[in-house]
Amino acid sequence: MSKIHIFIDSTGDLQKEFRDEFDIDYLPMTVSVDDKQIIASLDYDQGYSLHDFYEIMRNGKRIYTSQVSNPVIEENFRKALVKGEDILYIACSGALSASVRAAEVIATKLRVEYPGRTIICFDPTISGYAQGEMAIRASKMRAEGKSIDEIYQWLDANKWKFNQFGTVESLKYLKQAGRVSAGSAFFGNLLAVKPIIISNRAGENLANIKVKGQKKAWSEVARLTVEAAEDVENKEIWIGHADNLEGAEFVKEEILKLGKPKAIHIGPTGPIIGASSGPGTVITYVYGKEVTI
């Protein structure tokens, strides 16, 4: 059986330590900062630290994001194929980025060139650390000797069990980026109201829960996360943040008041999700209850 090469992309949120530990590769997207195109690095090592990056946004500059470019996809896929590896690309939610569709077009071409290889471009209908945890689970299954098809079957059957609960400082960025849908009342001036943003089955961000006050919103995120985990003792919870460690720690403490997860990982949200959701964003991800919306 061929080796399976697992890719995520710049919305998969796993930093180098996780990628190294689980042998996960990633296809970088790009962002334009100060009129420069730079790699949307999950490690914030392209001349902008985590803080620098969001400080640019806090100062009112807009950061534009781009999907994974075709040459990057093709080059990375070829490298794997040349080595005789199969490819499992766990992409950013197709509702938020066209990367998965671009990859599928390229895969169609490459499947002809490499008829013996399997290339799967998977739309997980969610992004962030959920996408990352899927890659970790895929990696573990790979280590258990599961086939690429078996792994894909599992992912596809369980993708809606990955939950997201996000709070943003302002809906401004998501609206600007066109990456949230909600009732019309949400788009107004909400001030004290902090919406909680979930990922629905279509893979869209949906702001459908409203809470008054930032801390109350974080507490509610913690409650929803533990509730969605079902058996929280056996679950790992991911907390991503866009330069808001304080907020992430607050959510962690709130979670610990409600239960003892197997692990809680706090880490930065990647530059793509961060640029779309804005500085201050805190997002939890947990595998558990199936999303029904």
Place this chain on the structure above:
Amino acid sequence: MNTLSPASFVSMLETGFRAIKLDRERINDLNVFPVPDGDTGTNMTATFNGGISALKSAKEESISSLASALANGMLFGARGNSGVILSQFFSGFAKGLEGKKSATPADFVAALQEGKLKAYKAVVKPVEGTMLTVIREAAEAAKDHAEFEDFESLFAFVVPVMAKSLDNTPNLLAVLKEAGVIDSGGAGILSIFNGFRKFFLGEDVEDSVFNGPTPAVSTQGDIPFDEDSVLDYGYCTEFILQLLKSLDGPKNFVLQDMIDYLSTIGDSIVAVQNGTIVKVHVHTKRPGKAIAYAQKFGEFVTFKMENMSIQHQEVLLKELQQSGPRKRFAIISVAPSEAIAALFQDMGVAYCVNGGQTMNPSAADFTTAFEAVNADHIIVFPNNSNVILTAEQAASLYRDSQVTIIHSKSPLEAYSAIPMVDFDNMTLEENLTTIQEAIDGLTACEVCPAVHDSSNNGIEIKGGDYMGIASGKLLASEPTMIEAVRKMFAGIEDIDEKSVITVFYGLDATDKDKEAFRNFLSKEYPDLELMEIEGMQTVYPLLIALE
């Protein structure tokens, strides 16, 4: 005091002005008609303000010149019928003091007669049971009384006569009796004279802020007067005419002739003349005739004309999506300022009814709003307990929509509840429950200066104190704004459960006040998240939502 010097005369007038300034809200409350143009207290205060301002540039050499300057200032500053009558009274009064350097009580009594005569002449059909009666009875009683030794005894006599006359107005005018009030214009003149009395007694009258009438009636945009309308009320036409030698006036102009002519084309006529200046108010369906008549004698200094059908029905700041396709849901909110109306509309309110402090909207304003939003279900947020009944009445009169009136007593309830509404995903009942939950979780606080001494909830209120009112209950009355907030917050039992505080800064909140408020919060309530909004509302320097 038995001789009134020019300086004392000015002080007397200023004391009278302070008195009506303090009283104007109470006088506003005496309105018989629930239409927003009936703010007698505000109109009379604004009118008097015009006279007082004119005094400032007048030479203090004689009572005669001061009285004349006062009268002139009031004539130009007059607002509403009560203001015009007031200005005309003082115009006659000034005539009575003509040539006087200073005045004795007897001069004053004589001037009152002139004032009375001119006030009566100002109105085409004098109605008893109004301020005219109060003026007349006081002037006549003073004339019949033995000569007064000093001004103290003159006012000790005149003010109670006026008060008695005022109390009797409901017996003379059925509309007052029906409404259960005394005449507001009479209350205004009594207030002024009472201020004069206090001046002679050496009592101080508290000064207060007068923001002037709120220019909030909008006749712009879509109005309830369209191609199917009929002109019911005519035009409220007001102008100040300068008689010109180059034309037919001042030589040939006869005020009574003009009044007689105007009577043939309209009613509610008030016409006064002061030298070569003529001020005219008339309700007519043919304003062109009034203009043509006036222009034979002079040209206009100012000219104002409003369609009264619109004046009567329309009190709104802005309209969003009027008509358009019928919607399932719409929210209507009463907003006390344009800034708050803009915020509400930003939050998804379909229509804001103007509800400035002196502008309680009428039921017709609401039915106009109901029509404009064109929705199956309408949720209305009043901004004042005075507005709830009006809105409910409007709802009972309106057949085309299901209307729910939220019992909101400040704009804060609307601010708190509206963002929680979700018409896309929830039923009407669920939304109403959500609204109620938001309101239940809200403590609405109002901070405003007291305009006079009072007592409430066991708390003594001094005029000028800041009152802290939480959920309609007075919790504090303190000399400073921050002290009032501190004491009020201390009295809110569940304040520790609150997490967000939103403050609407009023027009009277200074940068210093805002800074002090922020400092107070960060020191004493550091866990509250602060949201600040420039509400630009009048009356309340701070409106605070604790959630």
